[in-house]
Amino acid sequence: MAVGADVERTSIYKRVAIIGSGCAALGAAYAIKDTDYEVHIFEKDARLGGHTNTQTWTKNGHSTPVDTGFIVMNSATYPNFINFLNDVGVPIKATEMSFAVSRDEGKLEWSGSGRGIFAQRRNLFRLGHWRMILDIMRFEQHALDLLRRDDEEARSITIGRYLTKEGYSQAFKDDYLIPMTAAVWSTSPDKTSLEFPAQTLIRFMWNHHLLSTVSRRPDWLTIPGGSQQYIDAIVQAYPKGRLHIHRSAQVIGINRSPPGTNMPARLYWQQNDQTPATTHNDTFAHVIFACHGDQILPILTGSPKDQPNNTATPEERALFSAFQTTRNECYLHSDLSLMPTRPATWSSWNYLISTSHGPPSKLPHPAGVSLTYNMNILQHLSRKLYGDVLVTMNPPHPPVADTIQGTFSYEHPLYTVAAVRAQQELETLQNKRGVSYAGAWTKYGFHEDGFSSGVRVAIEHLGATVPFEFVDSTFSRGAVPPVPALLDLLVRLVVWVLGLGVRLLEGVLGLPGVGLLVALVTFVPLKMVETLETAGVIA
Numbered sequence: 001m002a003v004g005a006d007v008e009r010t011s012i013y014k015r016v017a018i019i020g021s022g023c024a025a026l027g028a029a030y031a032i033k034d035t036d037y038e039v040h041i042f043e044k045d046a047r048l049g050g051h052t053n054t055q056t057w058t059k060n061g062h063s064t065p066v067d068t069g070f071i072v073m074n075s076a077t078y079p080n081f082i083n084f085l086n087d088v089g090v091p092i093k094a095t096e097m098s099f100a101v102s103r104d105e106g107k108l109e110w111s112g113s114g115r116g117i118f119a120q121r122r123n124l125f126r127l128g129h130w131r132m133i134l135d136i137m138r139f140e141q142h143a144l145d146l147l148r149r150d151d152e153e154a155r156s157i158t159i160g161r162y163l164t165k166e167g168y169s170q171a172f173k174d175d176y177l178i179p180m181t182a183a184v185w186s187t188s189p190d191k192t193s194l195e196f197p198a199q200t201l202i203r204f205m206w207n208h209h210l211l212s213t214v215s216r217r218p219d220w221l222t223i224p225g226g227s228q229q230y231i232d233a234i235v236q237a238y239p240k241g242r243l244h245i246h247r248s249a250q251v252i253g254i255n256r257s258p259p260g261t262n263m264p265a266r267l268y269w270q271q272n273d274q275t276p277a278t279t280h281n282d283t284f285a286h287v288i289f290a291c292h293g294d295q296i297l298p299i300l301t302g303s304p305k306d307q308p309n310n311t312a313t314p315e316e317r318a319l320f321s322a323f324q325t326t327r328n329e330c331y332l333h334s335d336l337s338l339m340p341t342r343p344a345t346w347s348s349w350n351y352l353i354s355t356s357h358g359p360p361s362k363l364p365h366p367a368g369v370s371l372t373y374n375m376n377i378l379q380h381l382s383r384k385l386y387g388d389v390l391v392t393m394n395p396p397h398p399p400v401a402d403t404i405q406g407t408f409s410y411e412h413p414l415y416t417v418a419a420v421r422a423q424q425e426l427e428t429l430q431n432k433r434g435v436s437y438a439g440a441w442t443k444y445g446f447h448e449d450g451f452s453s454g455v456r457v458a459i460e461h462l463g464a465t466v467p468f469e470f471v472d473s474t475f476s477r478g479a480v481p482p483v484p485a486l487l488d489l490l491v492r493l494v495v496w497v498l499g500l501g502v503r504l505l506e507g508v509l510g511l512p513g514v515g516l517l518v519a520l521v522t523f524v525p526l527k528m529v530e531t532l533e534t535a536g537v538i539a
Contacts, residue, residue, distance in 0.1 A: 022050025027454030054226030065226035106341030160194025253302030293323025
């Protein structure tokens with residue numbers, strides 16, 4: 001493999017290398033634009049944007065842009081990203097955020113809307129379904145108590161241990177929280193488990209107003225015309241010659257200055273769109289790692305072995321080895337078999353669960369959960385013009401071939417207690433030896449986290465400025481939740497009383513012969529309800 005010559009120098013500006021082109025890289029590039037730096041973005045794929053991936057959907061001669069990765073944001077917890085969109089003139093539009101759960105091809109279905117909770121009429125007679133609803137309300141009211149604690153147990157307890165300790169039902173775990181966790185973090189279901197750090201999950205849900213039994217939730221927003229528009233806005237705003245984009249350029253190594261110094265670093269990359277592939281290298285005043293956390297160590301140790309300072313320190317090895325990602329397969333399609341069987345439950349997010357190998361919470365890793373985004377709802381796409389427009393992650397089976405208009409692979413951060421602890425220690429490695437780190441993996445894993453981390457690195461380490469107040473959205477609602485209001489305390493009391501009644505009823509049904517008698521008495525009415533529902537007589 002030939003070693004190419006250094007990049008031709010034609011500029012008087014100091015040069016910054018950004019590894020990756022996702023939201024963190026784009027945030028850094030946006031902030032650096034008005035500084036005295038020349039920016040070089042290295043993207044291993046031919047396409048820029050990472051999870052910002054807008055595709056063209058075509059149906060019956062009509063075409064429209066559709067987002068397949070980053071799709072939505074909200075008005076409360078995306079302050080920097082929304083201010084950026086306003087600055088560059090990219091429009092945003094309100095959208096609907098709703099969710100549905102479909103287990104075992106419709107054997108159990110419900111959605112979060114008032115009607116959808118009992119769209120499957122049998123759920124009216126399922127004690128477990130009522131218990132799940134009460135547990136959702138109880139979780140929304142009591143989970144914040146864990147954030148009000150600052151002891152080691154509260155910081156380290158997993159969500160699985162927390163739920164067991166607090167006596168939450170199996171239905172709550174299997175038909176609500178596990179699918180919600182898998183979908184919210186876009187995390188492959190076989191990697192999402194009850195080992196998720198409880199405080200991290202609860203804080204995220206609180207920040208995003210997902211624990212709001214009585215208070216108003218923020219507006220959810222999308223970018224009409226697709227999120228590709230914000231990438232174009234950044235690129236087009238750069239002065240000529242100040243932004244260099246290296247596509248199909250996989251960074252394979254870095255030779256940094258000795259410890260204790262902050263001199264230029266030499267970067268090595270492989271140009272994969274050349275035949276044969278060639279390896280190039282050049283020096284940069286600063287390097288920003290804006291790739292996934294688990295991609296950093298191989299690069300830190302990947303420069304030629306005859307070069308000095310090509311190894312990672314023990315601290316770097318310990319910290320970056322804590323970060324992992326999980327790969328997710330996505331399809332852009334129109335196959336309705338990957339939606340709930342009851343249209344009354346169709347929502348923005350639709351979780352499909354298979355329990356053929358047992359309930360999710362009983363498996364080593366919850367398996368069989370996939371997620372379908374209904375893009376007709378999320379991006380206001382007319383079914384009359386475009387038909388059903390769906391994006392499904394990790395489907396239980398591939399969509400019918402002639403319904404597929406695109407397939408994609410995305411990697412998302414995998415959150416563990418070790419990863420959360422490593423996040424807290426990352427600051428000790430920032431801006432050392434001419435290198436900084438940014439990415440959604442440094443916080444909750446969302447677009448705001450990635451974009452803001454890139455902007456923050458540019459501001460703190462390269463002297464950049466942005467035309468709005470830059471804020472840390474990690475604690476967008478404060479570090480500690482306020483003391484429950486009187487209305488919250490009243491809701492807690494009502495939920496406790498109702499829960500006590502359900503548990504007493506469960507106890508009665510558990511008595512010898514009682515459960516069997518009730519099952520016999522209700523068998524015929526339930527079968528009639530199911531038959532009428534299947535026939536479409538009741539909807």
